[in-house]
Amino acid sequence: MSSSETGKAEPPGATVLSARNIVKRFGGLHAVNDVSFDVRKGEILGLIGPNGAGKTTMFDLLAGSIPPTSGKIELAGIDVSHEIPHRRIGRGLGRTFQIPRPLPNLTLMENVMLAAQRQTGERLLANFLNPLRVAAEERAAEKKAMDLLDLLLLSHLAHEPARVLSGGQRKLLELARVMMADPAIILLDEPAAGVNATLLEVIMDRILEINARGITFLLIEHNIDMVTRLCHRVLVMAGGQLISEGTANAVARDPRVIEAYLGGAA
Numbered sequence: 163m164s165s166s167e168t169g170k171a172e173p174p175g176a177t178v179l180s181a182r183n184i185v186k187r188f189g190g191l192h193a194v195n196d197v198s199f200d201v202r203k204g205e206i207l208g209l210i211g212p213n214g215a216g217k218t219t220m221f222d223l224l225a226g227s228i229p230p231t232s233g234k235i236e237l238a239g240i241d242v243s244h245e246i247p248h249r250r251i252g253r254g255l256g257r258t259f260q261i262p263r264p265l266p267n268l269t270l271m272e273n274v275m276l277a278a279q280r281q282t283g284e285r286l287l288a289n290f291l292n293p294l295r296v297a298a299e300e301r302a303a304e305k306k307a308m309d310l311l312d313l314l315l316l317s318h319l320a321h322e323p324a325r326v327l328s329g330g331q332r333k334l335l336e337l338a339r340v341m342m343a344d345p346a347i348i349l350l351d352e353p354a355a356g357v358n359a360t361l362l363e364v365i366m367d368r369i370l371e372i373n374a375r376g377i378t379f380l381l382i383e384h385n386i387d388m389v390t391r392l393c394h395r396v397l398v399m400a401g402g403q404l405i406s407e408g409t410a411n412a413v414a415r416d417p418r419v420i421e422a423y424l425g426g427a428a
């Protein structure tokens with residue numbers, strides 16, 4: 163089935179994020195062992211593999227929460243291998259977590275606005291010297307936050323505390339928070355985990371809508387139906403290595419992938 167038939171945008175092809183010969187050792191364990199791949203502008207790229215394959219470690223490396231033992235990570239051609247997470251966010255890298263933790267007593271609006279405040283924090287002195295501009299920026303941020311809550315189908319709950327949200331709605335809120343920083347690429351960690359079937363459809367639909375607006379995704383997911391429906395391409399990791407790459411249907415037929423999943427289940 164072609165991408166146009168599934169409603170997925172065709173990826174134009176420029177590299178947004180590149181991982182080159184990434185190695186991460188924890189003591190004697192090679193959690194990630196010489197992994198290289200490119201994420202192309204506009205695509206939804208899946209990252210799958212059995213438990214312990216190294217997927218979360220790869221996300222931690224890409225986001226900058228842990229340093230690589232060796233190898234290079236580039237964002238839009240710039241070497242960010244040794245940059246702190248905050249700098250990478252500034253360069254357009256967003257990340258969601260498998261279990262989002264919004265501040266439960268703040269409203270959804272406040273939670274989304276907090277993401278914007280972290281962005282402008284670096285300009286604190288300039289803001290202090292120009293209060294009119296601060297007020298205008300605050301209004302613009304409020305409008306953007308509300309538009310994003312609308313995009314994520316949460317605007318009716320904008321002034322409710324985040325604690326009222328279900329697990330799936332928290333994932334939508336997390337996406338709104340990440341979008342506040344205008345990411346070029348979002349690393350999505352298991353958006354389907356713990357989400358009921360109805361909300362899962364909503365989350366998939368929203369990911370496709372955000373992707374249609376030109377935002378690239380790298381997606382860790384165990385839900386193969388979701389991977390098949392969303393992803394243009396899929397990378398498969400096992401034992402810290404990249405063992406297969408292709409469409410969801412092609413990797414599902416790859417004997418190395420079948421072996422890795424059966425081995426993991428044994």
Ligand SMILES: Nc1ncnc2c1ncn2[C@@H]1O[C@H](COP(=O)(O)OP(=O)(O)OP(=O)(O)O)[C@@H](O)[C@H]1O
Pocket residue numbers: 188191193211212213214215216217218219220
């Ligand atoms: N901080 C750490 N210290 C030591 N070992 C670690 C650390 N983080 C991960 N590992 C090990 O690295 C390997 C890869 O783990 P990782 O969490 O990246 O796998 P995964 O593919 O995300 O698995 P899952 O699908 O279960 O989340 C595992 O053997 C894990 O135990």
